[in-house]
Amino acid sequence: MKDPRLLQLDPSDNVCIAIRTIDAGETLPTADGSAVAAETIPLGFKIAWRAIPSGERIRKYGAPIGSATSDIAAGEMVHLHNMKSDYLPTFTRHEGNKYGHD
């Protein structure tokens, strides 16, 4: 991938990283062509490099970092709303997740 906005840490990864903030509406390259960013993707956040079916492992640094909880389209942001840990639930300040229980 040659795009100054994106970084893929390992060739086996199915996500890449925004290395600058990407605005909604920007066109991004993907494994199968291109996609339009549906929302703002901040610096450091993950973007699906190709379509990832629900249940598939998310790979970054060449290692699994969790699993998809829904079908993720190429070019879509990958975060708490569509993936989860395979070890321990993630703790956030938001309602329902405050003490780390699903």
Place this chain on the structure above:
Amino acid sequence: MDTIELRGFPRPDGRKGIRNILLVAYLVDCAQHVAREIVQPFRNRGVHLIGFPGCFPNPYAEGMMKRLCTHPNVGGVLLVSLGCEGFDREELEQHIAQSGRPAYTLVIQKSGGTLRTIEAGQARVQEMLARTSGARRVPMALEELTVGTICGGSDATSGITANPAMGRAFDLLVERGAACLFEETGELIGCEEIMAARAADPDVGDALRAAVHKAARYYEVLGHGSFAPGNAEGGLTTLEEKSMGAYSKSGASQISGILRPGDLPPRGGLYLLDIVPDGEVRFGFPNINDNAEIAELMACGSHLLLFSTGRGSVVGSAISPVIKVCAHPETFRNMTEDMDVDAGRILENRATLDEVGREIFDLLLRVASGQATKSEQLLHQEFVLTYKPFRPPLFTTVPACGAKNSL
């Protein structure tokens, strides 16, 4: 820069310090105010405050205090006791005195209360400063240096800029014979197999796997892992993703062994600090925040700490200088006065990982030679020590890893 000659303060146990600070240590939180007031006029003259808040005795805390009060950066200690707490102050004072350092104890209940203890303490500190201020430095080799690394306030940039850059600096240090310590097993959940492949021998590999599995079980009982809300707000989604980023701090060297809090590395090389107690969960989270972790890295002899942050932590530490490596370019612009190194340049194509790694290594040598870090200039001297259930014999080491200097 590679040829810089380090100069350290020689200690009777053969180690050398890169600072010559005095400690005022409270032995229960009830004595903290008095101890803090004693330090107040001297806080920019290398007099630091540490202590243990609990009234009930705890072998781990007493062992930690022994190690910290005889840390190579420490030149003398004043203990401040209320008088009725459980801490064995006589044993601690004796331990410090046996290390060849000036050691004194003030007991508030025997010294006439708050004001008279503060007055007596300040006079004692003044006198110790007069004795230690003329201390001479002697040549110190890189093989005599121990460096710890930690990440705090991590975000998705930490694992792609600051942490791997610190890993490069670690590789340069290990190559030159320094001892390098990385932590913490709870933030390596998911990396156990990759890490075990770097072990010096199969026994160390098994010990690395076992340490991470123990951490995973421990955190599962507690309900969640070492993952703060800010981590998710910064783009990290899962504990294992944070782990992979944290793991990159360790660089690419062979892993020589595992240390427990208070173990001194037996020789140069790369070591994992296992901070999770054995057995059932007691006393809550293994380390309640970054400074609790730093205290353990210092108890293993770390002369200085490399601290990476993406979100923007401001902490420093008592005893050992902290070098802040900022992972996120916006955070660096927003908090420049707190940051020593701008690793976010890597994301903006203004520097490579190797260049930032070298910059960290060069800065580390200058700090070891006396240059003040940003957090030192700002008088950040945070310190945290809590209860832990390490079982006697205290501070034992995984046998295969061979640390000889456990308490």
